[in-house]
Amino acid sequence: MFPRLLPVLFAAVLVLSGCGDGGSDDNTQASGVAAANAWVKATDMNMSAAFMVVSNSAEEDATIVGVTTDLTDTAELHETADGTMRPVESLTVPAGGSLMLEPGGNHLMLMELTEAIDPGQEVTFTLEFDDGSTFDVTATAKDFAGGAEDYEGTEEH
């Protein structure tokens, strides 16, 4: 419990957060992937979004082509371009780099929710890659009043 000097390197926090991984084959896209800082917006409405940093230690890009969760059958990959959110076919985690999923940017979109997502609830998401491999991420639900409020996909910010 003694103070120590901390190198302030908080900007790129890519710590493995004990998240499971669905892929077991070492040569899959999922095998090079890690996720950190995963959270999902708590809500009692029928829509929400999830955010995280996905990193890729492999020498090839990893391409996310889908996401599934027990919360809903309607989970999509979204991007935000020109202030408008819209579904995309895929999101790429560059080789040796990372993909930010964040409010106001790329995110996982959840629709047609039938139950509330309570603050502090842990929600598992399965990311699907274009080689068929999968990666499980556990996200914590948090109250959030910020920029991801508008889900219509047509609103200009």
Added chain:
Amino acid sequence: MKRRALFGGAAAVGAAAVGGAALGGVMGGADAAATGPLTVDFHGPHQAGVSMDPQAHQSLLALDLRPGIDAEAVRRLLLLLTDDAERMTRGRAPLADQEPELAAVPARLTVTFGFGPGLVATVRGRRAVPTWLGPLPAYRTIDRLEERWSGGDLLLQVAADDPTTVAHAVRLLVRDSRAFTTVRWRQDGFRHGAGTHRPGTAMRNLFGQVDGSANEAPGSRAFDEIVWRTGADAWLDGGTTMVVRRIAMNLDTWDEVGRAGREFSIGRRLADGAPTTGGSEADDVDLEAVDARGFTVVGPAAHVRRARPDDAGQRIFRRGYNYDDATGSGLVFSAFQADLERQYLPIQARLAEQDALNAWTTPIGSAVFAIPCGVRPGEHVGEALFT
């Protein structure tokens, strides 16, 4: 007054955790930027924020559980707050923080959690609430307690050497608590500014008195014996008990008292906190010493005489913070002790019965909390309460 050669920069700050009763010289040549990156481990056998030289700024928050919040919801709340505390005490932004830059300067940030009787009852049932976990006995001779400064289900002690860090941490913790709790009270306080005094220097309260002289040095064996619980309930093994008292101080009537009267009321010299019977701040008070006329040097009602333990078991660790705001001036007094009934109550009863300082001080708030044991990585605070 003892003055010592001063360490430079980080070395001086690194010594902060050692604490102790040494007298302060004035800090010189310190590198102010050295204090910002300092961190205090959140994890360990004991919660952080108790066994350390207190930070310059502190907010205490008492939260009340909302109606309908059950044990499962309390667990989710503690998961969220533990995660926030883990991140922020390392100088990292909590999840969903929209002002992450404000988390970048930990400045020895600690977040310490205390459970009131309401939370323990919610999680484990009324019968699990320890007998001492509830309001202190009413001290009718001195207490003028106000609801707005008393009680609470969940205590957050948030402290750092940078007030901006404290404000941000409080903001994030309250935001994540909002679905589960309402804020019952908040008490902000300050000690001497970071870098202005040698680490380990006892602070001065707004009466000008050296406050906390008799404290054992954090980390010492004596400190550990006074503060940490062993055995008993598993969730408190390695924990402690905490009393928070808001003590209003009447600076105007104190103004009317001369220097000799002030020193006589407490039994210590104002200049350096040493007993009026001589020696230095760290020395024991000689309660038997008499003056030329045969009167005891330390009067019968002097604070040091009344606060002095009847036996070696009556020891506490004080962590006081001054307050000075629109509500008045005074001291946010915190005391930590392993056994509240055995260690704290006898002292408090004696002071309520007679203490010269009572002429100028009024307790206006009071609360008791159980400080659960420390947190291991992967756990949430108070996890043992749920098993």
